[in-house]
Amino acid sequence: xxxxxxxxxxxxxRLPVLLRWLAETKPDVVCxxxxxxxxxxxxEAAILEAGYQAIWQGQKSWxxxxxxxxxxxxxxxxRGLPGDDEDIQSRYLEATINGITIGCLYLPNGNPxxxxxxxxxxxxxxxxxxxxxxxxxxxxPVIITGDFNVIPTEIDVYKPERWVNDAxxxxxxxxxxxxxxxxxWTDAIRKLYPEEVIYTFFDYxxxxxxxxxxxxxxxxxxxxxxVPRLNNAGTDHNVRGWEKTSDHVPVWxxxxx
DNA sequence: ATGTCAAGAAAATCTTGA
Numbered sequence: 091x092x093x094x095x096x097x098x099x100x101x102x103x104r105l106p107v108l109l110r111w112l113a114e115t116k117p118d119v120v121c122x123x124x125x126x127x128x129x130x131x132x133x134e135a136a137i138l139e140a141g142y143q144a145i146w147q148g149q150k151s152w153x154x155x156x157x158x159x160x161x162x163x164x165x166x167x168x169r170g171l172p173g174d175d176e177d178i179q180s181r182y183l184e185a186t187i188n189g190i191t192i193g194c195l196y197l198p199n200g201n202p203x204x205x206x207x208x209x210x211x212x213x214x215x216x217x218x219x220x221x222x223x224x225x226x227x228x229x230x231p232v233i234i235t236g237d238f239n240v241i242p243t244e245i246d247v248y249k250p251e252r253w254v255n256d257a258x259x260x261x262x263x264x265x266x267x268x269x270x271x272x273x274x275w276t277d278a279i280r281k282l283y284p285e286e287v288i289y290t291f292f293d294y295x296x297x298x299x300x301x302x303x304x305x306x307x308x309x310x311x312x313x314x315x316x317v318p319r320l321n322n323a324g325t326d327h328n329v330r331g332w333e334k335t336s337d338h339v340p341v342w343x344x345x346x347x
Numbered sequence: 348a349t350g351t352c353a354a355g356a357a358a359a360t361c362t363t364g365a
Contacts, residue, residue: 099365103353124365126354151354152364199365207364239365294351294365337352337365 091188091345093119094326095308097196097237097291097338101125101154105133107335112140115326117342118160119187121194122146123237124336125154125180132156149180155194155236157185167191173217181214190316190345191228195236200257208257211239215266219273226274231316234275237338238309240267242277245287246306258307271311278310278323278343290339292330299330308341319346 094117098104101122112120120142125132129148137144143163146156147170157164164185171182184193195218200211225232241259244250253259271277279288289304298304312320322344330339 100353201365296350334352 091119091190091347092117092342093121093192093233093235093310093345094340094342095121095123095194095235095237095310096340097123097308097336099124099126099336099338101127101156102131102133104334104336105136107329107332109136109140110332111326111329111340112142115340115342117340119164119192120158121192121235122156122158123154123194123196124152125149125156126151127154145183145185147180147183153180153196155180155183155196157183157187157192157194159185159187161187164192168193171195171214171217172221174213177214186230188347189230191225191230191232193225193232193234193236195234195238197236197238197240199239200260200263203255203257203260208260211257212262212266215263215270219266219270222270222273222275226313228313229315231319232313233316233343234311235309235341237307238267239307240264240309241305241307242267242280242309245285246289248289248301248303248305253305258305274314275311276314276317278312278320279306279341281312281317281320282323288325289327290325290341291337292339294337308338310341310343316345320344321346
């Protein structure tokens with residue numbers, strides 16, 4: 091079973107890219123972020139045509155997450171991240187597919203800092219840490235995946251010194267990520283490739299992709315029941331070179347059935 | 348500070364977020 095995550099950066103604007111990638115790589119389950127579309131504008135028909143049933147949490151202009159599956163309609167288990175009734179941003183959706191609970195998230199970017207956006211990011215992170223404790227107590231295998239907007243370590247960024255004051259790399263944010271990991275999650279890419287340079291994002295600016303000036307900010311976190319089933323992981327790096335493509339690269343794992 | 352994108356409001360460019 092192949093599970094992928096892809097910050098599509100506009101599900102309608104990038105629809106040809108999304109459909110091409112689905113057809114070429116055939117993931118079984120896909121978590122999408124940054125739909126940038128309200129619920130009624132989600133391209134359900136085209137995605138059905140491609141062989142996937144989906145659930146989604148849309149929002150006009152920004153954010154938005156979806157879960158696609160080739161195994162029938164995902165069984166939704168959570169919509170929205172608990173812990174703040176005032177939070178109306180569409181950033182978390184969760185489903186159980188073939189016995190695996192899959193949380194699809196789009197963690198706030200947090201820039202600029204200091205300011206309310208950075209505070210929101212840290213608060214969202216705390217809510218995720220709290221909520222993930224509940225997921226860890228579950229008996230079944232669990233995956234949390236998506237765009238975390240966190241560069242976990244120095245090897246995950248082309249020039250660490252340039253990013254020390256960015257909300258993706260600030261100490262507070264890396265500490266929050268480590269706090270989450272320390273609760274009992276395993277970073278799938280680093281489990282299989284502890285030291286390789288693997289990027290999942292390349293800025294549109296300054297030919298970042300051509301210069302391999304990337305970041306690793308899209309992650310797969312596995313609970314202890316899931317770890318022994320991890321067979322493979324990687325990125326579809328070439329997709330970043332396509333016309334009208336997202337600034338993110340699809341990331342995937344393969345797990346034993 | 349810059350640079351690149353897309354969507355939305357509004358009416359062709361500007362603003363916003365990333």
